[in-house]
Amino acid sequence: MDIDESIILRADTLKNEILKHRRLYYLNDSPEIADADYDDLVLELKALEETYKELKKTSILDQVGFMPNEAFSPAEHFVPMLSLDNVFTEGELSAWYDRTIKLIGESPSFTCELKIDGLALSIVYENGILSRAATRGNGIVGEDVTNNVITIGSIPKNLKSELKNIKYLEIRGEVYMRRSDFSVLNAQRQSTGLSIFANPRNAAAGSLRQKDPKITSERPLSFFAYQIVSDVRLPWSEHFETLKLLQKSGFEVESHFRLANEIYQLIETVRSLGSIRDSLDYDTDGVVLKVNEYKYAEMIGSTSHAPRWAIAYKFPPEERQTLLKSIEVSVGKSGRITPYAVLEPVRVGGSVVTYATLHNFGQVKLKDIRENDTVVIKKAGEVIPEVVRPVVELRGPDSIPWEPVQNCPSCGSELVKFEDMADTYCINTNCKEQLLQRIINFASKQAMDIEGLSEQRIKFLLGKELIKNAADLYDLKSLQIENLEGFGKKSAENLIQAIEDSKSRSLDRVLVSLTIQHVGPVAARLISSEFKTLAEVKNALPERLEAIAGLGPVTAESVHSFFSSPLNIPIVERLINYGIGNEKTSESDELISSSHVLANKTYVVTGTLERYSRTQAEDLIRKLGGKTSGSVSKKTTAVIAGNMPGANKIVAAEKLNVPILSENEFEELIRS
Secondary structure, three states, rough: OOOOOOHHHHHHHHHHHHHHHHHHHHHHHOOOOHHHHHHHHHHHHHHHHHHHHHOOOOOOOOOOOOOOEEEEEOOEOOOOOOOEEEEHHHHHHHHHHHHHHHOOOOOOOOEEEEEEOOOOEEEEEEEEEEEEEEEEOOOOEEOOOHHHHHHOOOOOOOOOHHHHOOOEEEEEEEEEEOHHHHHHHHHHHHHHOOOOOOHHHHHHHHOOOOOOOOHOOOOOOOOEEEEEEEEEOOOEEEEEHHHHHHHHHEEEEEEEEEEEEOOHHHHHHHHHHOOOHHOOOOOEEEEEEOOEHHHHHHHHHHHHOEEEEEEEEEOOOOOOEEEEEEEEEOOOOOOOEEEEEEEEEEEOOOEEEEEEEEEHHHHHHHHHOOOOOOOEEEEEOOOEEEEEOOOOOOOOOOOOOOOOOEEOOOOOOOOOOOOOOOOOOOOOOOHHHHHHHHHHHHOOOOOOOOOOOHHHHHHHHHHHHOOOOOHHHHHOOOOHHOOOOOOOOOHHHHHHHHHHHHOOOOOOHHHHOOOOOOOOOOHHHHHOOOOOHHHHOOOOOOOHHHHOOOOOOHHHHHHHHHHHHHHHHHHHHHHHOOOOOEEEOOOOHHHHHHHOOOOOOOEEEEEOOOOHHHHHHHHHHHHHOOOOOOOOOOOEEEEEEEEEOOOHHHHHHOOOOEEEEHHHHHHHHHOO
16 A cells, blocks of 8 residues: 555654654653653554554564663563553553453453553562562663662562572562652752652652662652562462562562452453552552463463553543643632633543633742643543643744733732632623623522523523622513523523522522622531521621621621622622521531531641640531541541640641641631
């Protein structure tokens, strides 16, 4: 088949890009792009080579790693250190499973192990004593890093168990850096004016590949073992047994490995392991699935670069790079101005992302994020994607810092930044965008839950000046809207009935609907547990509100200010006259606590809080679905620290990279 010149040019471009990024990743420990973006380049080249077979003659895809650094002595591997082929979907995993079963002719079992994001390492033991350690290199020859590896405390220098009796033995695994250790290391480097590492993998690789072992010894490196290679046939028959023996022999083995048989079990396992990745103290980007029985693995063998008996299932990427096309700002219901990035669409965390938050003007300045930057974005689970950092190396020469807007994009009012707040605000309460957002909040499911009152319809009603605030909704008549665009007689009647039905919403929902600063579902529930009607809340004095356990003086003052405002008084009185806010809350404690941000998370309270006793704070955490503990561990979500906190708890939290919250931050959390 004749190949179009543009195809050849694209293939050559891809090869050069892939080789460049291999060098940066394997040799320089300073990758410019995320792993997922590198995978995309490989997949595109692979697709071209499958379509145009001639391209395979000069393929680079069978190459493993990168040539070793000449600064280190070469170390030839007794058995080549191959890489793994990747799959990215459950369908691709099923296809690999089917091919494996077909090659073997019967059903094997499989081990499933978390794939650690570190640096592959081979450690040779002779008669049970560590004699050599080498990086993967190009799979055939690696770099001799023996003197550096000896300084890593988690790697045994002398083998235990029956392994010590084998003349020549090679242990393979991954050198990595724990997230908690990485944070401490970067903090130390920053405090002394040194550059910080981009991520734990880079930090681990750079620390291991030092010419001076003393530097390596000062870095907090760890090692997970996952394979044994020997020049004699090993006396056990399964990989699962190997992992257990490695543990018995003094090696750390990633603890979540498990066995599976059927494809549905493999899929359930990768889903389960993917769900815990954020809770681990080390980075993992997938699950390695291996044929468990060695006799079957030997039967199906390997290609020139990867074993057929193993595959890496890659998790959807949590970080990707893309182009930041522009920085825009939005106006919230409280007037808060939020900058956000308009992105070149990119798939990350399992979905296509076009927008990402930039939090506030201060964060844009601190991170030096600019329009037309290539940026790293992050999205974990269902969290709103955020811009983590710009890739400064790829920034063009004409780039200029972004200047924050000075006026509200909706009403043109001058923006205000209060001294004690990070955010910037539009304080014009008649701002059209604020009015829109407040009515959207009023009608939302967590508030008045007015079915059929969509954002588009609210915009339409505001545009026709049929409403100017939320109270106006209750004066609407079906005859006013049934002949308007988007309505008919039936849809108009349905909307008016939904508005009428909302009058019976519970008091806590009504409070949420009013857009009172600091009052979310939890604070609204606390208030509604003390008052019977909206009228009572409206007339409550600040000290009465402040006496509500868990509410706090800031929220109490915010509630009182809202109901005292001349702008809000007539609207609230109209709502009261319509009979709104006369119903006590009917939501169950269980429903609130199961959906709260504290639910199923563990907190440690230490020191003396100003507004709570320790018992009150812990009771409130448990009421909102959280758990409390007297000691700090890897499972601790955060430490809430008052005056004179326990020193041991603070030190443990810092070592484990557990967030330490002030009392004010704790109150912000419970109001979420």
